[in-house]
Amino acid sequence: MSCPDCNRGSILEGVPTGSFTEIDGVKAYLASSTGDANGRQGGRAIFLLSDGFGLPLVNSHLLADKFSKELSCDVWIPDLFNGEPILDSNEMTESLMPKRPRTWALWDKIKFAVMILLPRSGIFFRNRASIVDPRTTAFIKRVREQHKYDKIGAVGYCFGGALGVRLAPLGIFDSMIVCHPGAVSEAEVKAINIPTSWVCAEDDMTFSPAMRNKSEALFAARKGKDDFVDYEFVDYKGTVHGFACRPFLEFPDVKEAFENSFDQSLKWFEKTLLVTSEASTGA
Numbered sequence: 001m002s003c004p005d006c007n008r009g010s011i012l013e014g015v016p017t018g019s020f021t022e023i024d025g026v027k028a029y030l031a032s033s034t035g036d037a038n039g040r041q042g043g044r045a046i047f048l049l050s051d052g053f054g055l056p057l058v059n060s061h062l063l064a065d066k067f068s069k070e071l072s073c074d075v076w077i078p079d080l081f082n083g084e085p086i087l088d089s090n091e092m093t094e095s096l097m098p099k100r101p102r103t104w105a106l107w108d109k110i111k112f113a114v115m116i117l118l119p120r121s122g123i124f125f126r127n128r129a130s131i132v133d134p135r136t137t138a139f140i141k142r143v144r145e146q147h148k149y150d151k152i153g154a155v156g157y158c159f160g161g162a163l164g165v166r167l168a169p170l171g172i173f174d175s176m177i178v179c180h181p182g183a184v185s186e187a188e189v190k191a192i193n194i195p196t197s198w199v200c201a202e203d204d205m206t207f208s209p210a211m212r213n214k215s216e217a218l219f220a221a222r223k224g225k226d227d228f229v230d231y232e233f234v235d236y237k238g239t240v241h242g243f244a245c246r247p248f249l250e251f252p253d254v255k256e257a258f259e260n261s262f263d264q265s266l267k268w269f270e271k272t273l274l275v276t277s278e279a280s281t282g283a
Helices: 058-071 106-126 129-147 159-170 186-190 209-220 252-272
Strands: 019-023 026-031 044-049 074-078 151-157 175-179 196-203 231-240
Touching: 019 129, 026 058, 026 129, 044 058, 044 129, 044 159, 058 074, 058 252, 074 129, 129 159, 151 159, 151 252, 159 175, 159 186, 175 252, 186 209, 196 209, 196 252, 209 231, 231 252
Parallel strands: 044 074, 044 151, 151 175, 175 196, 196 231
Antiparallel strands: 019 026, 026 074
């Protein structure tokens, strides 16, 4: 699922320090705190599930590098789209969307559908959930098997956020962060059975305020019950869908929100991906 906000945002500055690899035919970016191109053994690891721009977007690489450095762990970015991202980072445009929260008119949605969605309909079909979900699941299981990680976290942005929600019940993650996700259903939210932190934009066409509030209510309703899992929802004023991975840093409040959302993610993983001292050092 894509949305108008998905096709915009800024490129972060910096030079990635990780490396590209391939496992069972799936390309990936790996940021390892050990500096080893093959990654580490044991400890915790994170899988970064990208937005629609996929593996080519440098923002994801830089975020992975920072997560790896701050959490002293491996961070993997699998190619969700088999070399065919649903959006092109060379075509980031602000022509269809403002940089700040606004009220959407019907004509705005029609323009987006005609100019962005229809020309990419074939790519969207080839990257539908029934294709992407098993591809991603197989990759994560394979990497976890090879590296014998003790704990696995997932952080998903936009498309990757909705993907993470769908994969959460499969038992391949121990903790998850969902950043301004694509469309999710109540049934999918109800099925989440791992600790989950939500990074929420003020203006989000796919994860509307109504759905955001409903999702939190579904988690709250499980308090005191056997199926309760830890959760949090954090809202960032002045932001739009995509701000946690493609922020418009010229706006001070958006820059602050971007930085705070990353800090939120770090704290969540530190809280929910605890490992023994021996495992955390890769011993």
